[in-house]
Amino acid sequence: MPLVSVSELLWKAEEGGYAVGAFNANNMEIVQAIVKAAEMENAPVIMQASQGALSYAGLRYITEMVKIAAESTHVPVALHLDHGTDFAQVVRCIRSGFTSVMYDGSKLPLEENIAMTKKVIEIARPIGVSVEAELGKIGGTEDHIYVSEKEAMYTDPDEAKYFVEQTGVESLAIAIGTAHGQYKGEPKLDFARLAKIKELTRIPIVLHGSSGVPDEQIRKAIELGVRKVNIDTNIREAFVGAMRKVMAEKPDEIDPRKILGPAREATVEIIREKIRLFGSAGKA
Incomplete structure (x- = not known):
């Protein structure tokens, strides 16, 4: 089936009280793993590409791979730009066929973030492309965007209300204690702040x-209104871990398919686990 919009998936999730998994698609094997896991769980799925992934694989390669995956399956698939900080890049993704974009103006002053988000919405909404924005800073590193734990700020609920009223944005990424990358300790999410927002x-x-956020905290966040959950690091860990295992057991192996095939299967399993955790299994 053709690609669908993220907004369509998230409002269904809102009605059903579950979340849709957004999984980073960095190469062909991971794209295949995401769609296979979604099919096995009969779940809607969001494939997302960061600016780093687009630099690595190329915008057209990522777009076409995901389109082919969507066309070959019965489950709804959306294609989303993750952490778009460059307006020109956002426009290129929309032109390429992305059905959703995130404009990340979280490092900008509030009014500037609002103005840029509105600019993105003005070009995206008339053609049915969903827009996600971010308010507050999420610690860690996401491609070239680095936010130190010291600099990371939680999202202010009243500011979030004002931001949504001013922009009319369809979904909002908030900072409530999560971080990009691998955690040093166990995260503690601010559920009271989430509920208020x-x-x-x-x-x-x-x-x-x-x-890396414990399952029970993810479940609680979904109960309180989270409808899109981003997963990248867990996929990398599963994918590279399986590759390392094959290479350690068969150091003379030179067929990349025999190294990447098991990595793809390991990725399918971790994504299936996440889909069940998010409550979106059977919701295609």
Whole structure:
């Protein structure tokens, strides 16, 4: 089936009280793994590409791979730009066929973030492309975007309300204690802050940096209104871990398919686990 919009998936999730997994698609094997896991769980799925992935693989390669995957399956698939900080890059992704874009103006002053988000919405909404924005800073590193733990700021609920009223954005990524990359200790999410933001904004909330957050905290966040959960680090760990295992057991192996095949299968399993955790299994 053709690619669908993220907004369509998230409002269904809002009605059903579950979250949709957004998994980073960095190469062909991972794209194949995401769609296979979604099919096995009969779940809607979001494939997302960061600016780093687009630099690595190329915009057209990523777009076409995901389009082919979507066309070959019965489950709804959306293609989303993750952490778009460059307006020109956002426009290129929309032109290429992305059905959703994130404009990340979280490092900008509030009014500048609002103005840039509105600019993105003005070009995206008329052609049915969803827009996600971010308010507050999420610690860690996401490609070239680095936010130190000292600099990381939680999202202010009243500011979130004002931001949503001013922009009309369809979903909002918030900072409530998650971080990009691997955690040094166990994260502690600020559920009271999440509940207040949800109450004031009444739109689907997005949780970034979710790899490594304990399952019970993810479930609680979904109960409180998170409708999109981003997973990248867990995929990398599963994929590279399986590759290392094959190479350690068969150091003379030179067929990349025999190294990447098991990595793809390991990725399918971790994504299936996440889909079940998010409550989106059987929701295609």
